[in-house]
Amino acid sequence: MLGARVRWARNLRSRLAQDVAREAGLSVASLSRIEKADESFLSFEALSALSSALSVPMDWLTEEPRAYSSDQGTLFRANSKMTKRSQETVKTWKMLLAEMLATLDRSITLLPTTLVTRKGPVDPVEAATAVRDSMDLRSDEPVGHLMRSLESLGIFIGVHPFDEELHLRNHDASSGWYNLDTGRAVPIVLCREHSSWERTRFSVAHEAGHLAMHRHGSGADREAEATSFAAELLMPHEQLSREWPTRVTIHNLLPLKRRWGVSIAALIQQGYRHGLVSEDRRVSLFKQLSNGRDPATGQRWRIREPGADERQVERPLLIANALEVAYGTPPDLDALFSELPSTRDREWYSDFLPNFSCTWSRNLRNPTHRTPAVPPKADNVVSIIDYADLRRSQAHRE
């Protein structure tokens, strides 16, 4: 039996070690030893007791992991506010996503990853500029759809409706590099489903910063670095300074918000970071932002900034496309499920699938990006072409 799987099952169940140990008739020390060991050999009775205490099939506990985390610890945004336990839970959800990708990578070759990564100390501005270049963006060009752009660099993004009430309310997104048993490494971003488009874009950009700069563990202040990276990726400061209003007010920043796809708060911070806003002005702007109200709804700007309803929240598409290529449109999820390490029913993996399933994703595809009025039969052809297009444009850049 594999220690990693026991730990994962316990994290996904949000169970304490002492409770599981008691139900399985083990001492806490033995359970901890089992969880830490790569592999332990238990009697059939002991294995059966443990699998029933964890409510997982025995098969699941004995199946070799298909993915391994390959970076130095998992990186969290707002990690100081997260308990160790919820960090472990999110980390385990990412493992499951990585295993699903490993399974997909067996049947189709996943899009290669071309994200530029750095070793050693990195200047976030320089790192973000390199990633913008790899997206073929001019310095005066905003990132249109951030998730789609990152996906075209082979970053796999998942969205999960983490239970806010449970214990994950401070978790916006986290990321990591995973080695798949198919022999390749994939960068993964896992976001909590969020209703704010500004916050979703910035969180994902922040995670892209970790993936690009901290794969090998460097960085004195990783959180600040990832945040500067995100700001530069979304609003390059040199261009921003050309467009910066002579008189900075919340109202005057709104056109910049619309153009660059960032929150007014993020604009103020980026302006401050690069000397466009003084400390005093920054404080007063944040005060206005926090006290101001939407004249129409009376809602506080602190909760919903001006422009909060002007864009849709971005959603990923790459994994959905890969599922369609591998399992048809709509994908035969039973076929996928039978290839995944067996859990009870469609448990765990199936929590991901509604988010990746094609009916869901098709509604969110950019209609201008696709030929309308495609006969339904040809749907899967469209997605294969799409996928092939993406790969071709990627190959072209290499």
Ligand SMILES: [Zn+2]
């Ligand atoms: Zn972070």
